[in-house]
Amino acid sequence: MLDLDGTLLPRSAGMALLEGLADAGLVAGDVPEQVHTLLQSPDTLEPAYLAYARAIAGLPAVAVSATAGRVWAAQRRQLFPYVRSAINLLKSQDFTVVLLSGSPHEVVVHAGVDLGCDVFQGARFAVREGVYTGGVEASPWLPGAKHLPAVSRGRAHLLVLGNSANDAALLSAACSPVAFEPSTELILLAAEAGWPVVDRSSVLTVLLRETEVSHEGCQPCRPR
Template sequence: MPTGSRAIAVLDVDGTLTPSMLGIELLRTLHGDGACQATELDALNALVDRSRSERGTSCARTIAEANHGFAAVLAGLSAARVADAARRTWCRVEADLFPFVPDLLSTLRSHGLHIVLLSGSPHEVIRVMAARLGVRACQGAVMAAPGGVYNGRVRLPTGIPGVKRRTLGTLLRGHRVDLARSYALGNSAADAQILQLVGVPVAFEPERGLRERAERAAWHIADRHSVVARTHAALCGAERGEPVTREEEVTGC
């Protein structure tokens, strides 16, 4: 590996590391605080559910609509209030983290990978999650809050397909990255460009569109029971210059 370069592991969050959508969970906390209405929460939840069954431009439009809806809910709230709600949200849902996550992070670190959390959920809660997991690099969706007060606008819609890759480029600016040895894990169409970018792509319990793409490209496919073993085997293969395909038996180094 060239001097100064690093291999990275880019991890999606919603549906990949957690069973729930952290953005919706943050809204539940704000609703409990009286900061948003149940109708707003229900409407955004419906948009998220709809996006899971859509593809292409339809999916991107629905995700964008959900982002704008979320930004509208936050309008007028202080950044400090939302940051406090984000901390309380993670304390409430942390126990729901998929049980494999600690072993997965340990496996990635044992292979020398620099871990990045990249999510379509709000950065406020992703930042809290990353700190609790000991992950230094992360990025979630950003809603504009000039002067410390949200104004109802979206600055960075990371959940929209295509935006994650540009966001990753920004996060890694100034670093030399060994993409051939790098790893990505995701479950939706928004993760496809990241999976395509790295040498060790793993589609985790993928939605239908991503599964079809993963099968065509012979990407690794894993579920919550096999993901740690498949990740270890795939990274061992990449280190030997012999990537393990998803059809091959999972073995150790």
């Protein structure tokens, strides 16, 4: 299971989409900065999603989807160099590759298809009759959300690659948790749990090791 923002990309695909909507005149120009500020604290994640939802309220879903496609066409050039090799490695070892992100599903789906992921899931905003209503249907990172997609629950071996404290629940549930260039908070959690910490130069080596031991069975959070 792979996180998108900060793990495969250096920045948030969702913020890039919001900026793209602002550039197209579809949302107010000051909205991206407001949402970005709210996203900086775990305590204001829910208000951030609500602000995002209000910003796109009244927009046709087809217009947001079209903008998401254009945004991803630019963002894909910013992928870390290891990404496609890592996904090819996981697929060669018969892993089901799941892309999970707090960014809107509208842009996550473009990323998932482009990268050849088997499953992709992002935040979902409410739509009625093809128009956004201003509501939030689901996000992987909102309090009380179900963090693990159904395809991942009960599988023989779960490998998770994430970079922030928002990924902690997923990493804790994994047989092979890997912290990628982690935030300060996640560094502390990784040290306490004994999770491997990698950067863009070492991640492929560690993923190869983890896929080689994947047949030994799943023991979540085993110390390294």
